[in-house]
Amino acid sequence: MSDVKKLKEEIKYLKTQNKNIISRLEELEGGINLDKEFYSYKDVANLARKTVRTIRMHEKGGRIKAKFPTSVKKFDRKTVIKYLRGR
Numbered sequence: 001m002s003d004v005k006k007l008k009e010e011i012k013y014l015k016t017q018n019k020n021i022i023s024r025l026e027e028l029e030g031g032i033n034l035d036k037e038f039y040s041y042k043d044v045a046n047l048a049r050k051t052v053r054t055i056r057m058h059e060k061g062g063r064i065k066a067k068f069p070t071s072v073k074k075f076d077r078k079t080v081i082k083y084l085r086g087r
Contacts, residue, residue, distance in 0.1 A: 025084065025085060036077065037076065037077060038067065038074035038075065038076055038077075039074060039075045039076075039077070039080050040072070040074060040075075041055050041056060041059075041073070041075075043075075043080075044064070044075055044080055044083065047080065047084060048083065048084055058083070059073075063083065064079060064080075064082075064083040065079055067079070
């Protein structure tokens, strides 16, 4: 297969993936309870369809920043939305 064909196939695949991601993001944004000010590790894991352990690793690695409004680490709404968008 030529390089051009491979690239075209990969672009087609990535466009499909992008559509799926955008669809999932819209679904998540519609499902987030905007009345809630802070989210637990479990809440974020459920929204992102990841495990709590993954969210803890991402927090430790700096991909998402936890706040300390109580004795338990929590994530504010803006931080969660940014994380779900991959920023």
